[in-house]
Amino acid sequence: MHFQEPSSNGHTVTLPASKVANLPHATAVPVKGATKTQSIEEMAGKWSDFSFAPIRESQVSRAMTRRYFTDLDSYAESDIVIVGAGSCGLSSAYCLAKARPDLKIAIVEAGVAPGGGAWLGGQLFSAMVMRKPADAFLRELGVPYEDDGAESNFVVVKHAALFTSTVLSKVLQFPNVKLFNATAVEDLITRTDGNGGIRIAGVVTNWTLVSMHHDDQSCMDPNTINAPIIISTTGHDGPFGAFSAKRLVSMGGLPALGGMRGLDMNTAEDAIVKGTREIAPGLIIGGMELSEVDGANRMGPTFGAMALSGVKAAEEALKLFETRKAECAEGGKF
Numbered sequence: 001m002h003f004q005e006p007s008s009n010g011h012t013v014t015l016p017a018s019k020v021a022n023l024p025h026a027t028a029v030p031v032k033g034a035t036k037t038q039s040i041e042e043m044a045g046k047w048s049d050f051s052f053a054p055i056r057e058s059q060v061s062r063a064m065t066r067r068y069f070t071d072l073d074s075y076a077e078s079d080i081v082i083v084g085a086g087s088c089g090l091s092s093a094y095c096l097a098k099a100r101p102d103l104k105i106a107i108v109e110a111g112v113a114p115g116g117g118a119w120l121g122g123q124l125f126s127a128m129v130m131r132k133p134a135d136a137f138l139r140e141l142g143v144p145y146e147d148d149g150a151e152s153n154f155v156v157v158k159h160a161a162l163f164t165s166t167v168l169s170k171v172l173q174f175p176n177v178k179l180f181n182a183t184a185v186e187d188l189i190t191r192t193d194g195n196g197g198i199r200i201a202g203v204v205t206n207w208t209l210v211s212m213h214h215d216d217q218s219c220m221d222p223n224t225i226n227a228p229i230i231i232s233t234t235g236h237d238g239p240f241g242a243f244s245a246k247r248l249v250s251m252g253g254l255p256a257l258g259g260m261r262g263l264d265m266n267t268a269e270d271a272i273v274k275g276t277r278e279i280a281p282g283l284i285i286g287g288m289e290l291s292e293v294d295g296a297n298r299m300g301p302t303f304g305a306m307a308l309s310g311v312k313a314a315e316e317a318l319k320l321f322e323t324r325k326a327e328c329a330e331g332g333k334f
């Protein structure tokens with residue numbers, strides 16, 4: 001995949017996909033025939049003569065739908081699917097996309113707004129606390145934080161939204177990532193492994209608004225994405241949360257949910273990071289969803305475990321990827 005960037009002589013140059021991910025926010029990226037760009041400064045004081053470039057409404061429709069349907073087509077076979085774009089899923093997506101620009105990574109998020117529960121700290125306060133050494137991930141992203149120095153065991157981002165918007169913006173700039181938001185995972189694609197066990201081979205999706213109306217509308221079959229590795233980070237048990245863990249139980253892949261235990265920050269954060277792993281072949285679970293699998297303590301408003309669970313989920317996925325991909329291929333044509 002290649003993108004165009006203006007050069008100093010006004011012509012465009014083709015950028016390799018790897019460089020596009022690192023473009024600074026303010027860089028204009030004219031595509032296909034855009035010849036002249038205007039700066040905000042050039043517009044200043046000229047608003048009485050102002051007009052937008054003319055457009056026909058169908059151009060807007062086609063600009064959106066062509067891209068979306070191309071993405072649906074392309075990502076129907078993905079390398080890795082991340083279910084849930086909360087702090088854990090986004091952290092994982094960042095690490096994966098950075099480490100392996102050759103992999104196609106689909107993120108499926110039920111909500112319209114990605115970010116999960118990480119737009120605020122505890123009790124709807126603004127600040128986000130991360131215990132050390134998760135500050136390493138903030139430095140990796142370039143998120144500023146307050147640190148009281150060597151004596152302090154944690155750092156504070158002045159607003160949780162600063163962390164979430166930064167990781168989200170970095171993830172979305174990677175050319176090998178597609179976020180399908182307002183889209184719910186309704187089921188898992190499974191294969192039998194020949195020994196009575198199951199392997200997870202993809203996800204079953206639907207528009208979230210459709211998923212919410214299965215009881216009062218009919219004939220709303222879903223869509224699918226095949227992938228050798230699924231990373232599920234759907235958060236606490238709830239109407240959509242802990243989705244894959246609950247589905248594994250109902251299909252006999254897990255005996256029972258462990259259920260999230262009472263709050264203990266010290267125990268909980270270590271347990272979530274250490275426990276982030278492949279729960280069933282092809283399915284890695286991380287973040288707060290894992291507390292429902294393992295019966296881990298809840299941790300309250302401290303987010304280091306979410307970020308580092310995402311980092312570890314990415315590491316596990318890359319370790320397993322070639323094996324699971326080969327198994328999918330061995331499974332025959334389907």
Ligand SMILES: Cc1cc2nc3c(=O)[nH]c(=O)nc-3n(C[C@H](O)[C@H](O)[C@H](O)COP(=O)(O)OP(=O)(O)OC[C@H]3O[C@@H](n4cnc5c(N)ncnc54)[C@H](O)[C@@H]3O)c2cc1C
Nearest residue numbers: 084086087088110116117185234235240287288298299300
């Ligand atoms: C009631 C409540 C209690 C909390 N308690 C704690 C706590 O004890 N400890 C703690 O650390 N934090 C707690 N939080 C804060 C916060 O939710 C979590 O710390 C953190 O956001 C969890 O990160 P995550 O990435 O695992 O999941 P989330 O931030 O919850 O993100 C999960 C994402 O997955 C999406 N999703 C869910 N199901 C599906 C599906 N089927 N298909 C597609 N997408 C799906 C959701 O829309 C969401 O965006 C709590 C929040 C709430 C609302």
